[in-house]
Amino acid sequence: MAVCPVSPTPNISIHPTLNQAGNMSSLSIFTITLHGLFSSIGILENLLIVGVVGFHVRRSVxxxxxxxxxxxxxxxxxSLPFFTLYMARGNTWTLGLTFCRIHSSIFFLNMFVSGFLLAAISMDRxxxxxxxxxxxxxxxxxxxxxxxxxxxxLAVVFxxxxxxxxxxxxxxxxxxLCYYNYARLLPAxxxxxxxxxKQRKEALAFLKLFLSFLIPLVIIIVSYAAVNTGLARRGYRRPFRFVRLVVAVVVSFVLCWAPYHLLMIIEVTAPKGHHAGKLATNYLPMATTISFLNSVLNPILYVFSCPDLCKKIRHSLGAVMEGVLAEDLADFARRRSAAHKSVSTSEMVSKPKNIANPYKD
Structure with a gap:
């Protein structure tokens, strides 16, 4: 298999997973635990948002x-549990080539979709x-x-x-390793x-930077500047709970993704052996972890910025609990009724068949 002359090993290493004694370092344990925590919370949060908005909220823009x-x-x-498993196994990928590509693509798909959607929402406002x-x-x-x-x-294409x-x-x-191999599909x-x-590495890094971050960020800034100017010109207040939500989501998007893109560009443009390149390589994995945090923060922002959505979630969870309690109470009532009927039947069987009538004769 053809591989680029520059070894990918430094770029993929999250942190030294094993120390000299062969035991996991405390930093590695912390990183793995953090990923597992992000994964569990994020899946539950987003499932709840998708379930409530998808099935309990009236369709609107x-x-x-x-x-x-x-x-x-x-x-x-x-996709985070699989990456957590990868780190827990000493930065060794054991799930095969196809799933390696699918798993990594989900990360980039989310990156593009998030940027494009936030830009579209800003233009909509x-x-x-x-x-x-x-x-x-x-x-x-x-x-x-x-x-x-x-x-x-478009996100799938990119x-x-x-x-x-x-x-x-x-x-x-x-x-x-489950990592880039720029030596695939070589020209004739x-x-x-x-x-x-080097060209392919830089091209992909700048593709991510411009399409998923800088261009959406410019559209967002220009859109909200225009909204602010338009409202000020008409003498309107700057209301909209939804504007508050979008601003919070955008700030979260910038804070979570900016370190990743900045370090990625430094890594691919710094001269070989330069201190800045080494620094970017060391901190890029942590920046990747921070970028995953964006997917965990968004559901929290939806709930706290939209009281109506919060009420819907409480109502939905209440309905689920009521359903569970109703089933339990119904089951308890059935068991109690069956037990009462059984006692009544046994009492009837134990009674004498012929009882003397004291008023006879």
Whole structure:
């Protein structure tokens, strides 16, 4: 198998999983525990949001946006247990090539979908404020649903290169990495392998940076600046609970993803052996963990920024508990009725068949 001249080992290592004595380091245990915690909380939160918004909230433009964000976050958090398993096994991938590519692609798919959706939501808010007549006539659930479909399709297309260049790489120490292999699908004409690998590595890093982070961030900033200007010009207050929600989600998106993209660019552009490159390589795995935190924070923001959604969740959980209690009470009543009937029958059997009538004769 062709492999790039630059070894991928430093880039994939989360932290030294085993110390010299062969035991797990405290930092590794902390990182694995953190991933497991993120995974458990994120899956439960996003399942709850998807269930409530998908089945208990009236279909609206806002609910469609939130449902798609939650679905993307659910995918990301659902992939975390496998990454936690990977770290727990000493940074060794044992789940095969195909699942390595699928698992890694889910991370990048969530990255693109989140960025595209936040940009689309910001533009939607901008149109509602600046073009209210158009929004009243054309903005509806069907249109937003189709836009979300296009966003998912584009995200899948942009994830394909990351799927193609993901590979399982066998190391001399017996470990198996699930990481990039830029030496796949080599061109037919003569080429310099080292230069080709560098070009592909930089291309994918800048593709992620621009399409999933910088361009959505510019759209978000411009959209909300236009909304703010439009409201100020008309003398309106800046209300909207949903605006509060979107601002919170956007801030969370920036804080969670900015370190990952910054360190990734430093890693691919720094000269070989440079201190900045080594620093980026060491801290990039932790930045990746922080980026996963975005999928855990979003459901919390939905609940605290939307009191109506909070009420729906409480109502749904209450309905579930009522259903469970009702089943238990019904079962208890049936058992009690059956026991009472059994006692009554036994009493009838134990009574004498012929009892003398004291008034006879």
């Amino acid at each position: 806002i609910s469609i946006w939130i449902l798609n964000l939650a679905a993307s976050d659910l995918l990301a958090t659902a 901008c149109l509602v404020v600046l073009r209210p007549v158009w929004a009243q006539n054309y903005r509806n659930v069907q249109l937003v649903g189709r836009i979300c479909g296009v966003i998912w399709a 994830t394909i290169p990351f799927y193609i260049f993901r590979d399982t790489i066998h190391l001399s120490d017996g470990k198996i 004409e003569p080429f310099d392998l080292k230069s080709l690998c």
